[in-house]
Amino acid sequence: MQDILLGVNIDHIATLRNARGTNYPNPVHAADVAERAGADGITVHLREDRRHIKDQDVYLLKETINTRLNLEMAVTDEMLAIAAKVLPEFCCLVPEKREELTTEGGLDVAGNLSKMRAACEQLKAQNTLASLFIDADEKQIEAALAAGAPYIEIHTGQYAEAKNETQAEFELAKLIKGIRYAHKLGLKVNAGHGLHYHNVKPIAAIPELIELNIGHSIIARAAFDGLEKAVKDMRLLMQEARLGHR
Numbered sequence: 612m613q614d615i616l617l618g619v620n621i622d623h624i625a626t627l628r629n630a631r632g633t634n635y636p637n638p639v640h641a642a643d644v645a646e647r648a649g650a651d652g653i654t655v656h657l658r659e660d661r662r663h664i665k666d667q668d669v670y671l672l673k674e675t676i677n678t679r680l681n682l683e684m685a686v687t688d689e690m691l692a693i694a695a696k697v698l699p700e701f702c703c704l705v706p707e708k709r710e711e712l713t714t715e716g717g718l719d720v721a722g723n724l725s726k727m728r729a730a731c732e733q734l735k736a737q738n739t740l741a742s743l744f745i746d747a748d749e750k751q752i753e754a755a756l757a758a759g760a761p762y763i764e765i766h767t768g769q770y771a772e773a774k775n776e777t778q779a780e781f782e783l784a785k786l787i788k789g790i791r792y793a794h795k796l797g798l799k800v801n802a803g804h805g806l807h808y809h810n811v812k813p814i815a816a817i818p819e820l821i822e823l824n825i826g827h828s829i830i831a832r833a834a835f836d837g838l839e840k841a842v843k844d845m846r847l848l849m850q851e852a853r854l855g856h857r
């Protein structure tokens with residue numbers, strides 16, 4: 612069975628940096644450590660309010676990382692213009708509300724098909740691989756295909772925030788059904804949001820998944836164990852899951 616890839620989201624390195632307005636910890640340094648620890652890609656979310664990752668971080672990361680940059684952003688003219696200058700390898704289009712603490716759900720691609728299609732066409736024209744961040748919902752999966760996105764990223768937040776084992780199993784079953792359906796339609800399928808060291812294995816074990824994008828839990832673990840070990844430990848759990856070790 613194919614290895615599953617790990618995209619490390621370093622947003623919250625920038626959260627820590629911005630807490631004091633210092634120039635450390637530096638997201639470029641974090642990306643280097645993560646890549647040397649085995650990250651297959653670096654993900655950053657350039658939010659409209661720049662609460663963590665700033666524009667300069669994105670440009671510097673594009674120039675310095677050795678794997679590939681996945682730029683997460685809202686579907687706005689401002690962000691599409693930035694993506695046209697940065698030219699990231701991947702661009703994951705996500706919903707965004709200024710008042711949200713973190714991403715709360717997937718895009719409504721079905722309800723905004725022409726806008727999503729235009730964004731995917733612009734990204735394709737600049738040779739950036741578009742990924743649409745959506746819930747594991749058949750209507751949204753079909754809309755993502757219609758929009759022309761080669762990738763989707765399935766939102767794992769409801770699974771991650773499940774209050775008990777029964778709810779987690781229910782959400783996991785929904786994710787597996789949606790991921791299998793998207794794969795059958797020919798979409799390349801990633802997943803992410805809220806994954807951590809105690810809930811990642813059932814998701815990593817889903818064979819149709821190409822990559823998991825994980826950030827908050829890795830950066831949190833790095834505060835105690837260091838970023839290199841935090842990344843290596845997450846990758847090990849993902850690889851064990853793929854080999855069938857529960």
Ligand SMILES: CC(=O)[C@@H](O)[C@H](O)COP(=O)(O)O
Pocket residue numbers: 620622623655656658683705712713714744803804805824826
């Ligand atoms: C789309 C998603 O789930 C995350 O990648 C996103 O970056 C979360 O936003 P914060 O990093 O601001 O919590």
Ligand SMILES: NCC(=O)COP(=O)(O)O
Pocket residue numbers: 620654764802803804805806824825826827828
């Ligand atoms: N798209 C998910 C991501 O990049 C990281 O999400 P999280 O692990 O910080 O919740």
